[in-house]
Amino acid sequence: MSSLPSSAAAPRPAQILVIDDEPDLRTLYELTLLREGYRVEAAGSVSEAWQHLEAGRFDAVITDMRLPDGEGMEIIHRIQKDQRSERCVVMTAYGSAENAVEALKAGAFDYLTKPVDLKQFRAVVASAVQANRAAVVVPQKPAPQAAGHGGERPDVLSVTRSGATALDRLVGDSDPMRLVKSRIAKVARGMAPVLVRGESGTGKELVARAVHGCSQRSEGPFVAVNCGAIPENLLEAEFFGAKKGSYTGSSQDRDGYFQAARDGTLFLDEIGDLPLAMQSKLLRAIQERSVRAIGSTQEDAVDVRIVSATHKDLHAEVLAGRFRQDLFYRLNVIEIAVPALRERREDLPALCTALLARIAQDGGLPVPRLSDALLQRLAQHPLDGNVRELENLLHRAVALNDGDELHIDLMGAMTPMPAAPRGESAEAPPAVAVAAAPAPAAEPKPAPPPLPSDLQAWLDQQEREILVRALHESGFNRTAAAARLGMSLRQIRYRIARLGISTPNGDDGTTAHADD
Ligand SMILES: Nc1ncnc2c1ncn2[C@@H]1O[C@H](COP(=O)(O)OP(=O)(O)OP(=O)(O)O)[C@@H](O)[C@H]1O
Ligand SMILES: [Mg+2]
Known part of the structure; x- marks a missing residue:
């Protein structure tokens, strides 16, 4: 050691x-x-x-x-x-x-x-x-105006400096977010498995990273695996590794995610998508704290902390027989529920500022100004896709920005295709740059198309089509495709993996990425 x-x-x-x-x-x-x-x-x-x-x-x-x-x-x-x-x-x-x-x-x-x-x-x-x-005590940020919260709160977080940085990446000072952060700080130091629950785009992966960052394992690897993106026949080898020659095409020993995450954290994203057969094997590995690579006769001890995430109701999955109850109890020792954006609207300004700064920095651009009027319009936007949707809106706005002040095409951003599945919104579909002032819809609009019956599926479909097109048009160069869509390589890889898009060079993002 x-x-x-x-x-x-x-x-x-x-x-x-x-x-x-x-x-x-x-x-x-x-x-x-x-x-x-x-x-x-x-x-x-x-x-x-x-x-x-x-x-x-x-x-x-x-x-x-x-x-x-x-x-x-x-x-x-x-x-x-x-x-x-x-x-x-x-x-x-x-x-x-x-x-x-x-x-x-x-x-x-x-x-x-x-x-x-x-x-x-x-x-x-x-x-x-x-x-x-x-563990060193990081003093709580001085609460600037603690009005409405009854003054100072006793949630002094005992975290390391790297942990404080990881927590800072989770923007938001609303009550639900503070709860999430203090819970992260509290549970990070243990070995107990953590299940992060929340709607799509709420920041589950950021939470998982913060758990890792606040733990004594923060110097170790953080290995993120999208359980839904790995073909079923490869799961065992991907998780536990494989010995040379143990299956077709394996010319050398290969580590699995467990070995890669040794002394660190294994993040099992979309755990609800793991097939039942693999659930049993995962349970065994967690119980035994050791794994056996395919083709090996030997069990190897692995010191790995498991953090999983899902947007599904795992309890309902258990009742429906799609998720093993014993595995559920094992993974769900500690639960962190990440609030949807609508439950923490007050975080919107801080989120916009932080996201804009990040987007501008990634693109090497000056940080554009966000007017109050625009912020107000954003606040009225449903944003059911949570922080991810907000991020996409801002990305698009920055990409199309040509002045000091940012303009957002709220309708267009949600509807890259002609069909607009938005209901209530009374804004006229504006051209690229629209004035931020609240513009009453003056012209008669065509009747809106029907609402999608499954918004997430609809959004995924739009996203998939756009990604596939961008990939095609850039000769499957993911860096180029990412740049065209105003995102980082990591982001496009994540999306490719999330949507299960396969790319001809084989690196379709279904493999884990170990960072930090
Ligand atoms: N509190 C936050 N502060 C800053 N950025 C955030 C926050 N929450 C989410 N984000 C950003 O929003 C995007 C989505 O976050 P993340 O991938 O963690 O969400 P998720 O819940 O895992 O989504 P999905 O269910 O779609 O996988 C990321 O780019 C992330 O950096
Ligand atoms: Mg995620």
Whole structure:
């Protein structure tokens, strides 16, 4: 492990408390940890553990579940309740997955299954210690006008600096967004799986990245996988890797996403799209914390934190028999619900500013000015496609911009094809640049076409057609196609993958991308 406590960076050895009622096991754990250079104290019961905890602070507490005078869970609950900084690791009997899940839900950092494998034991303790040390308190941003919120709120976030940066990327200071951010900061440090839920375009991937960024794994890889974009017959190899010659065309050993995400975070996007057969295999990998590459006889331990995301109602998917209940419980230990834009309209100005700055920077352009009138019109726009739709609108506006002040073609932006599926909006379809002033519709308009029965499917179809056309017209050069559409390479890759568009050079974006 890279995080040995004896490294020069550590000013004092980390302090560990081990709680187990079996004297032999206690000795074994103590010796193992002492050999790693930790300072170790040991207790055989809940009450003894409390004596140690009252007398001092520890970096990590490792506890057995069943103790003579109570449950290990009591210790976790109390450490949480007292807001102590110790990271807790529980040791659960083999096969009692519910206990592990319960402990993680209660705030345990991680769990180990008995009989404890000493190598894993050392690794888990090292990562708990590292997590504890990486946490520094970042003072809350001074709330400029906290009016209406009853003054200062007690959600001081205890995150690393890289975490603060990751959280800053999530623009929005509305109550629902603050809740999301404080939840991210709170859960990031643990190992418990996180499920990010929210409508399309709400920022689920940004949330997942923030969880990674706020964790002690932030230096490790963040591997994002779109579960819906991988052909079913390739899933196992993509997830777990494959040995040379194990299937047609494999001329060398290949790592899967799990191996690529080692010591980092594996982001399983659109987890609701994973076929049932693969769900079982994924569950097994999560439970065993090890994977077997296709064609290999050996299981490899992988230390990976799982964050998944879905826009589907997974509970309903479970009821419909399309999603395994046990996997759902495993992935859903911690849930973060990302609010739709309509639930946080007050974030619109800040979002516009941030998105415009990013778009201008990506394109090497000056940041255009957004007038109040335009902002007002945007605020009246439904924006059911959430931040993604807003981003697309602004992208288009910047691309067509020819002055200091930005103009937005709200109708046109939503309707690249002649059909306009918008209902209420009373704006006349303007030409490219329209004055930002609220323009009453003076001319008679043709009757609007019928509303689409499935807006998302309709939008996806429009997007697909545009992407395919741009790709064709640019000879399938994705960089060129992206530039024409005013987006970054990463964005177009994401969209290509999301919509399952295949490109002739084979890199159709269905492979994972490891960044950072
Ligand atoms: N709070 C936010 N602040 C700044 N940008 C945001 C925010 N939320 C979303 N975005 C931007 O909007 C776009 C969509 O976000 P993201 O891909 O994370 O959404 P998603 O929920 O995963 O969408 P989908 O369900 O379509 O996959 C991205 O370009 C992202 O950077
Ligand atoms: Mg997404």
